[in-house]
Amino acid sequence: MREIAIIGIGQTPVSENWEHSIREIASEAIFAAxxxxxxxxxxxxxxxxxxxxxxxxxxxxxxxxADWVGFKSVEAFKVEAACxxxxxxxxxxxxxxxxxxLDSAIAMGVEKMSETRGxxxxxxxxxxxxxxxxxxxxxxxxxINALIMQRYMHEYGWQxxxxxxxxxxxxxxxxxxxxxxxxxxxxxxxxxKARMICSPINLMDASPTxxxxxxxxxxxxxxLHHTRHETGRPLVTIAGSAAATDTLAVHDRKxxxxxxxxxxxxxxxxxxxxxxxxxxxxxxxxDAFSIMAALSLEACGFAERGQGPQLGLSGEICxxxxxxxxxxxxxxxxxxxxxATGVYQIVEVxxxxxxxxxxxxxxxxxxxxxxxxxxxxxxxxxxxLKAN
Amino acid sequence: MREIAIIGIGQTPVSENWEHSIREIASEAIFAAxxxxxxxxxxxxxxxxxxxxxxxxxxxxxxxxADWVGFKSVEAFKVEAACxxxxxxxxxxxxxxxxxxLDSAIAMGVEKMSETRGxxxxxxxxxxxxxxxxxxxxxxxxxINALIMQRYMHEYGWQxxxxxxxxxxxxxxxxxxxxxxxxxxxxxxxxxKARMICSPINLMDASPTxxxxxxxxxxxxxxLHHTRHETGRPLVTIAGSAAATDTLAVHDRKxxxxxxxxxxxxxxxxxxxxxxxxxxxxxxxxDAFSIMAALSLEACGFAERGQGPQLGLSGEICxxxxxxxxxxxxxxxxxxxxxATGVYQIVEVxxxxxxxxxxxxxxxxxxxxxxxxxxxxxxxxxxxLKAN
Numbered sequence: 214m215r216e217i218a219i220i221g222i223g224q225t226p227v228s229e230n231w232e233h234s235i236r237e238i239a240s241e242a243i244f245a246a247x248x249x250x251x252x253x254x255x256x257x258x259x260x261x262x263x264x265x266x267x268x269x270x271x272x273x274x275x276x277x278x279a280d281w282v283g284f285k286s287v288e289a290f291k292v293e294a295a296c297x298x299x300x301x302x303x304x305x306x307x308x309x310x311x312x313x314x315l316d317s318a319i320a321m322g323v324e325k326m327s328e329t330r331g332x333x334x335x336x337x338x339x340x341x342x343x344x345x346x347x348x349x350x351x352x353x354x355x356x357i358n359a360l361i362m363q364r365y366m367h368e369y370g371w372q373x374x375x376x377x378x379x380x381x382x383x384x385x386x387x388x389x390x391x392x393x394x395x396x397x398x399x400x401x402x403x404x405x406k407a408r409m410i411c412s413p414i415n416l417m418d419a420s421p422t423x424x425x426x427x428x429x430x431x432x433x434x435x436x437l438h439h440t441r442h443e444t445g446r447p448l449v450t451i452a453g454s455a456a457a458t459d460t461l462a463v464h465d466r467k468x469x470x471x472x473x474x475x476x477x478x479x480x481x482x483x484x485x486x487x488x489x490x491x492x493x494x495x496x497x498x499x500d501a502f503s504i505m506a507a508l509s510l511e512a513c514g515f516a517e518r519g520q521g522p523q524l525g526l527s528g529e530i531c532x533x534x535x536x537x538x539x540x541x542x543x544x545x546x547x548x549x550x551x552x553a554t555g556v557y558q559i560v561e562v563x564x565x566x567x568x569x570x571x572x573x574x575x576x577x578x579x580x581x582x583x584x585x586x587x588x589x590x591x592x593x594x595x596x597x598l599k600a601n
Numbered sequence: 602m603r604e605i606a607i608i609g610i611g612q613t614p615v616s617e618n619w620e621h622s623i624r625e626i627a628s629e630a631i632f633a634a635x636x637x638x639x640x641x642x643x644x645x646x647x648x649x650x651x652x653x654x655x656x657x658x659x660x661x662x663x664x665x666x667a668d669w670v671g672f673k674s675v676e677a678f679k680v681e682a683a684c685x686x687x688x689x690x691x692x693x694x695x696x697x698x699x700x701x702x703l704d705s706a707i708a709m710g711v712e713k714m715s716e717t718r719g720x721x722x723x724x725x726x727x728x729x730x731x732x733x734x735x736x737x738x739x740x741x742x743x744x745i746n747a748l749i750m751q752r753y754m755h756e757y758g759w760q761x762x763x764x765x766x767x768x769x770x771x772x773x774x775x776x777x778x779x780x781x782x783x784x785x786x787x788x789x790x791x792x793x794k795a796r797m798i799c800s801p802i803n804l805m806d807a808s809p810t811x812x813x814x815x816x817x818x819x820x821x822x823x824x825l826h827h828t829r830h831e832t833g834r835p836l837v838t839i840a841g842s843a844a845a846t847d848t849l850a851v852h853d854r855k856x857x858x859x860x861x862x863x864x865x866x867x868x869x870x871x872x873x874x875x876x877x878x879x880x881x882x883x884x885x886x887x888d889a890f891s892i893m894a895a896l897s898l899e900a901c902g903f904a905e906r907g908q909g910p911q912l913g914l915s916g917e918i919c920x921x922x923x924x925x926x927x928x929x930x931x932x933x934x935x936x937x938x939x940x941a942t943g944v945y946q947i948v949e950v951x952x953x954x955x956x957x958x959x960x961x962x963x964x965x966x967x968x969x970x971x972x973x974x975x976x977x978x979x980x981x982x983x984x985x986l987k988a989n
Contacts, residue, residue: 343659
């Protein structure tokens with residue numbers, strides 16, 4: 214299998230973008246990635262998106278976006294795995310180029326959530342859960358996560374405030390990311406007093422949705438003649454890529470507090486990359502809710518079972534800590550345009566490995582991981598990137 | 602790139618299946634394919650589907666279906682390219698296995714259309730068109746195809762009845778396919794007197810939607826030790842696979858009567874397979890509307906521009922003709938469960954190449970082609986299969 218390099222990255226600010234349609238938002242990220250890669254064409258376009266049908270009454274995003282950006286006749290598809298759609302699209306693009314079928318591709322994620330022509334956002338998001346056995350009971354997506362957090366606190370004895378560092382770190386880091394939706398740092402007091410959404414999840418435990426797109430341009434590393442010296446930046450390659458699923462409905466899991474698909478996909482990715490948790494210097498995880506950050510850290514081997522919050526309390530998740538997370542704001546503060554998020558994470562890890570992460574740069578980072586979660590842990594895709 | 606074989610096929614009857622949910626319909630096709638292949642597990646599941654969000658209020662079909670069929674933790678994704686979703690899913694599965702990332706995969710298509718929890722079917726189907734520039738004008742999907750047919754008749758001088766053979770052939774062949782939705786042959790008289798849907802498209806020009814699922818199990822051919830002698834059937838391999846896009850909106854095309862993405866994807870597939878139109882012995886094309894059958898035949902090199910209907914009038918599209926199409930009923934009579942259709946086509950070509958096509962078997966068929974179209978020609982995926 215050919216080694217694949219990410220040679221271009223692009224993203225739009227996550228925002229309520231009332232001025233632009235989904236095709237326009239997507240094109241902004243694509244053009245940025247192509248400019249960054251100094252390429253004028255690609256052979257394929259793989260688009261992670263969850264909600265274009267329900268919200269924009271638009272399917273077939275592949276030809277819509279390929280056409281709009283002028284990729285005349287280039288093959289293009291939409292890939293969906295709920296909030297894991299972005300990383301799923303990268304994995305498809307990776308397979309396409311690694312197989313030799315294509316010699317270049319853009320993997321992107323895009324979501325337009327602020328302006329709905331169809332169902333209301335909460336109704337759209339719950340399609341990530343089991344329609345027959347979860348949504349039909351009246352559970353919203355945040356309610357499912359609230360049940361998990363409640364049970365976790367009960368099982369392991371944590372208090373609500375113990376989750377505060379996840380949110381505080383994310384907001385502090387986002388303050389230095391011009392693409393982040395929420396660029397204001399928050400205090401412990403603000404976290405504690407935030408409006409309750411669905412107990413025990415308050416507003417500061419939940420990531421904001423938004424409109425946004427992110428894109429990466431990949432090619433086989435063997436085709437590149439440039440070196441770090443020529444481009445002035447290291448070459449970032451995909452050292453590991455793996456995906457796994459779990460039951461869609463949380464109540465069908467043996468242990469609803471363990472993300473088995475995170476464990477399985479991270480273990481596979483570690484093996485491919487020839488690394489372990491100790492080698493990961495930056496980890497963009499899927500902190501859609503603060504409980505999810507804790508569970509991801511545990512399932513990927515950074516904390517003992519039930520001990521994820523301790524990493525936050527001891528400062529180890531901060532840029533200067535042992536395992537920095539949400540270094541550009543994470544889902545919590547950069548924002549969570551659902552089907553785009555997985556590609557934002559990849560863009561951010563590339564920034565870290567290139568040394569382009571500004572004040573929240575992790576010194577000397579050469580191995581980074583991104584993990585994107587669909588549903589409440591049902592589809593999990595893990596990528597490990599390396600700077601060469 | 603590894604050569605890939607299709608070793609298992611499965612399908613459900615296309616019908617109004619009020620008894621079963623989308624996961625149940627999907628599982629029936631998967632189990633049939635696994636039984637046919639004599640395999641108990643696979644490493645990946647790629648699901649073509651267009652409308653599960655809009656109609657069943659269910660996204661994340663990957664983990665939903667992987668979970669339901671007991672593919673514990675197997676990676677699974679949904680792929681969408683409107684009515685081309687099925688073949689798109691096969692192409693993704695092919696890339697996954699050809700790249701060496703997986704050693705086996707199921708590509709499937711599934712659609713549940715009869716029972717909607719969301720929008721009405723016509724409103725759901727028009728999401729295949731351009732929401733901002735086509736649907737917003739009040740055009741339905743059938744209306745777009747009617748405009749194309751009207752213009753085609755005007756440009757090339759055909760009468761409505763000249764398209765009758767496409768429908769008559771499809772119905773005649775479906776009479777021998779137990780999985781077909783419409784198993785009654787029709788007469789020229791019935792075609793001519795059929796109820797008008799959107800002039801000039803009448804009921805006999807339009808394919809029926811439906812509920813259905815089809816699945817194929819693929820593995821690298823190099824891993825197979827069995828021969829034709831051992832299994833009693835030839836080994837079917839994927840000799841060509843290509844996809845291309847066109848503008849999403851038909852009015853943006855230089856020539857709305859030419860399927861450029863069909864031309865481009867078929868030319869690529871021919872080249873990969875080392876064949877040309879003259880070598881294709883059976884062609885499962887995308888006859889969602891009779892005009893589409895004519896346009897596909899032309900773009901793929903079987904008829905001169907504007908002369909597609911002549912192949913029907915001279916009997917060349919029948920099982921005994923030069924280029925048999927819709928040999929198991931096609932979209933017109935087997936039925937068109939939109940996101941599943943592309944995989945039904947593949948299943949049917951495999952049946953032909955194995956000699957399992959019953960009364961409509963094409964004698965000595967060893968090279969077959971399937972072409973799946975998303976939208977009115979915006980996403981087109983062509984596969985060429987060979988019997989070895």
